[in-house]
Amino acid sequence: MSPKTLYDKIWDAHVVSQDEDGTCLLYIDRHLVHEVTSPQAFEGLRMAGRTVRAPEKTIAVPDHNVPTTAGREDPKNMTEDSAIQVAALDKNARDFGINYYPVSDIRQGIVHIVGPEQGWTLPGMTVVCGDSHTATHGAFGALAHGIGTSEVEHVLATQTLIQKKSKNMKVEITGKLRAGVTAKDITLAVIGATGTAGGTGYVIEYCGEAIRDLSMEGRMTVCNMAIEGGARAGLIAPDEKTFEYVTGRPHAPKGAQFEAALSWWKTLFTDEGAHFDKVVTLKGEEIEPVVTWGTSPEDVLPISALVPAPEDFRGGKVEAAKRALAYMDLTPGQKLTDIAIDTVFIGSCTNGRIEDLRAAADIVKGKKIKVKRAMVVPGSGLVRAQAEEEGLADIFRDAGFEWRLAGCSMCLAMNPDQLSEGERCASTSNRNFEGRQGYKGRTHLVSPAMAAAAALTGHLTDVRELMTEDA
């Protein structure tokens, strides 16, 4: 048998049928659903008189458009359109009998944080959701990707997707990361190197010593942004850290079933000599804490760099850079560390997990913010509870941060958590698009530690300077 990649193995294990032209019906093990991209899909089912084929494999949670302020269990405390979308999800979950975590449930949170936390996400699975950041679940060695609403309806009705296989891409991060450099810096550095279309048509497998050294939380951060590099999905082969993470989770297998699962999970790695269509290698020790300067996630630079000029680019990117500099109100040659910050946002499916909050709290501890506004939005009710127990919430509150309830919040700013016109934000989220965090708002993507550093100094800051002070 010819050697296979991890992606090949998971793909092959899920093919229901294959047509002559290579079009496959792929079985879906877990379908995650949220309130914004699902109402039209459920409506479609109703109109066609169809049912949900596997409600036990379907998990719904409202996250994108929910308020992150107290009292939200009462729909009167939501904006009207939030209340309508949440009520629609409540009803659809009830009518179709799918697993559901309403806003009143402590387990509610961002769908990509809830799935792994509850043990729904397991190695070797296929996981889809009507959200592009579904790639997050790839950290477990699961084939996970975002789909549109028509495909949500297709999965609800058939528990399958019509798919053609992507190509294999390997992204290797060799060696050790230096102090102050995190999973977020890895994933942004990769996009900076490949561009936002560099992964189009591929499934990425991340590997190498620096990836192996990451915790499960860090691996989720890396895979989360595979989509920002254009890839369909990002994957990391499961190992002891993965198995330890899933052990004992509410929906993970137990006893003899766990042993059976484990023996299959241990076969989920890329065989020696397997073929990759594209290979990118970065040296872990050369990655610096990074920040985005423009309006595309590929606009990445080390924090020590200067704002680029349009002439530094070629082709269509010249015009795009001009537009981005004007939008961001930056001048070529300006030091990135001289950029003043109004607002800091710590949260999102990229960086809303406990480890992210610990990293930020480490920097913040005992100090006060110098920005106008700083908020922490934990990724789930359970992350929030754990952070309170560990004393992190007090550290943030004492420093002047707002301590919110779980949700997507200012990452996509559908709810009232938004930037105002011209407001500049250091954000741990995943997209710096025009208007992403609010109309004419300006976003600089950073790691949680870098966001915390900016909150304390009032400008973009190399977090390593604050770490040295402490040492």
Place this chain on the structure above:
Amino acid sequence: MDKFEKLTGIAAPMPLVNIDTDMIIPKVFLKTIKRSGLGVNLFDEMRYDRQGNEIPDFVLNQPQYREAEILVAGDNFGCGSSREHAPWALKDFGIKSVISTSFADIFYNNCFKNGILPIVLPQEAVDVLMKDAEKGSNARMIVDLEHQTVSSSEGETFSFEVDPFKKHCLLEGLDDIGLSLEKAPAIDSYEQKMAQARPWV
């Protein structure tokens, strides 16, 4: 779904690279629970000022492009969020085909589910069509799905690749949930096999 066969229409030039789905339809319009009526908010933040007045420079506000049915766009069109509201908005406006050097994966798939044909062509071909689109409403392009060609108003013709299954569904206007449900026996037998092989799933 509407069939897509052959289209002769006005093409609007949008040379910007990385036009993302937040630009195509900003999140404020994702609060709907319907698919229809999004065309008026297509490219909302580029198309209107804060008071809701049209920005005259924006391509689709110019008289010659108001009836555009084709977009010729810069590289990596449709990147970002998976929101199908993006093709819903394009379709509701009247756009039936988008031409670029590359598309983001999820957006590309979403187009086919809504009767929109995304066409990938090499840079040189997109450059020719971009120039043609810049000529305004007298320049009508022809998109022929059956023969997989795009022709400029000057008659320069370029061939494009499209997945045969996707082409078939678009030409016939097929509902692919119906097609997949015809394979229910194969899904049943897969599930039975997996109940033995991977019962924990």
